[in-house]
Amino acid sequence: MADFTVGPGATVSQVLADSQKQILRIVRDTYLAHEQGQSVNPDSYFLRFPDKPNARVIALPAYLGGEVDTIGIKWIASFPDNVKQGLPRASATLLLNDYATGYPLACPEAAGISAARTAASAAIAAGELLASQEAVRVSFVGAGVIARTILDYLRANGITVADILVHDLDDTSAGHLMTYATEQHGVPAASGTLDDALTRDLVIFATTSAEPYVPTSTPLQPQQVLLNVSLRDLPPELLLRSNNFVDDIDHCLKAQTSPHLAEQLTGNRGFIPGTLGGILQGTAAPDPGKPTVFSPFGLGILDLAPGHHVLHEARARGAVVEIPDFIGESSRW
Incomplete structure (x- = not known):
C-alpha cells in the first residue's frame, strides 16, 4: 500500500x-x-x-x-x-x-x-443511433487526434465506413486524416466544405470551437446522426429540431455547450429525452422522424x-x- x-x-x-x-x-x-x-x-x-x-x-x-x-x-x-x-x-x-x-x-x-474513451463513447453512440447497419458515409469536422481515434473505434465497433469527407480549416491536418483513413483503414477519403460535411449519414464534430458556427438553417435529414463531441459547434435552434441525447444531463448543460444554449433559449430541458446509458439499457430511444444529436460532455x-x-x-x-x-x-x- x-x-x-x-x-x-x-x-x-x-x-x-x-x-x-x-x-x-x-x-x-x-x-x-x-x-x-x-x-x-x-x-x-x-x-x-x-x-x-x-x-x-x-x-x-x-x-x-x-x-x-x-x-x-x-x-x-x-x-x-x-x-x-x-x-x-x-x-x-x-x-x-x-x-x-x-x-x-x-x-x-x-x-x-482520454482520447480512447472519447472515441469509444462516440463509436458506441454511432452504433446505437444509426438506423442502418449498411456502409455509412461519414464526415469529420475537425481533423485532429480525437477524429483519428474515433475513426479507429468506429471500425473496432463493427461500423462499416463507406467513405470519409474531411473538413478542417487547416489543410495539413485534413490531409493527415485523409491519408490515415486510406492507408490504415483502406477507406476512401476526400476533403470538402462544411456544407458537404453536413449532408453525410454520420457527422462527427471534433474541433476546438468556442461557439456555434454551423448555420441555423442547415437542412438535416431524418435518421441522420451528429456526434457533437466538441460540444459547441451547433446552434441551439438546430438542436431543437432534433433528437438530443447526452452522457449526463446535469453535466452537459453547462459551460455554454450547445445543449446549454438550448436550455437557455427554451427555459427548460424538455428537448432531451434521455442519455446514452438509457439507450443502452432500453429505457430511451430516438424519434426516427428526426435527426439525432449526441453531445457527450465527458465523465x-x-x-x-x-x-x-x-x-x-x-x-x-x-x-x-x-x-x-x-x-x-x-x-x-
Whole structure:
C-alpha cells in the first residue's frame, strides 16, 4: 500500500492499441453503471487563464464501484496553440486512489486514455443511433487526434465506413486524416466544405470551437446522426429540431455547450429525452422522424474505468515504473 505505480505514455499507448474491443466494452459497462447509480461523478472544474483565453486545464474527479471500485481524477490540459508548433493539443495524467483507504495508487499518462474513451463513447453512440447497419458515409469536422481515434473505434465497433469527407480549416491536418483513413483503414477519403460535411449519414464534430458556427438553417435529414463531441459547434435552434441525447444531463448543460444554449433559449430541458446509458439499457430511444444529436460532455468515470484496465494490463506486462515506499509514513505511530 505504501508503493506507487507510474504508467509511461508509451506503455499506455501500446496497451490501448491492443485493447480497443475491451475499451468499448468497458465504456459501455461504465455508462450502464452510471445510469444505475453505481458511480459518484461531481462537476468538472475548469482552470482558465486571462492571457490565454483559448487554453484550459480541467479536473474530472470520480468514483466507480463494481469491479473497478476505485477513486480517480483526470487532470487534462487543452492548449490549442500547441498545434501551431506541431505539438498535441492535449496532455493529461490520471491519479488513481484506493477506495478502502484513500491512498494514492498509481498515475498513468492519460492523454491517450482520454482520447480512447472519447472515441469509444462516440463509436458506441454511432452504433446505437444509426438506423442502418449498411456502409455509412461519414464526415469529420475537425481533423485532429480525437477524429483519428474515433475513426479507429468506429471500425473496432463493427461500423462499416463507406467513405470519409474531411473538413478542417487547416489543410495539413485534413490531409493527415485523409491519408490515415486510406492507408490504415483502406477507406476512401476526400476533403470538402462544411456544407458537404453536413449532408453525410454520420457527422462527427471534433474541433476546438468556442461557439456555434454551423448555420441555423442547415437542412438535416431524418435518421441522420451528429456526434457533437466538441460540444459547441451547433446552434441551439438546430438542436431543437432534433433528437438530443447526452452522457449526463446535469453535466452537459453547462459551460455554454450547445445543449446549454438550448436550455437557455427554451427555459427548460424538455428537448432531451434521455442519455446514452438509457439507450443502452432500453429505457430511451430516438424519434426516427428526426435527426439525432449526441453531445457527450465527458465523465470522469469514463477515464477511470479504462485507466484501471490499462494499469492492470501494463503491470501484467511488467511495463510500469514502481516507486517503493512512496507513502512517507506507513503507520500512524
